[in-house]
Amino acid sequence: MTATATPAKRNYRATFILDNRGKEETVEQIIEGVKKVIAEVHGDVTAVENIGKKDFVRVTDPKMTSATYVHVSFAAPAEGPAQLIERLRLNSSVYRTFIQSA
Secondary structure (H helix, E strand, O other): OOOOOOOOOEEEEEEEEEOOOOOOOOHHHHHHHHHHHHHHOOOEEEEEEEEEEEEOOOOOEOOEOEEEEEEEEEEEOOOHHHHHHHHHOOOOOEEEEEEEEO
């Protein structure tokens, strides 16, 4: 048989800490960019929740004591989260990425 089965998608919830210091991009533009990257790894965004700016409990960079937090719920194949983290690793607008199964 030559039919290719689409891999089953799993539900995930990602938390992104965004860094737009010194950039002209707005938080909404950064979120749209993240959604495009999720689509590139065959993911479907189901919900986006902008939590807003929060102070860090443990500051690693004295010049950055707070940042914008965004929760994104999405469905993707099992290898999707690893691919997403790898693609966002070089994006300076995404300070941290946390992905968990939903």
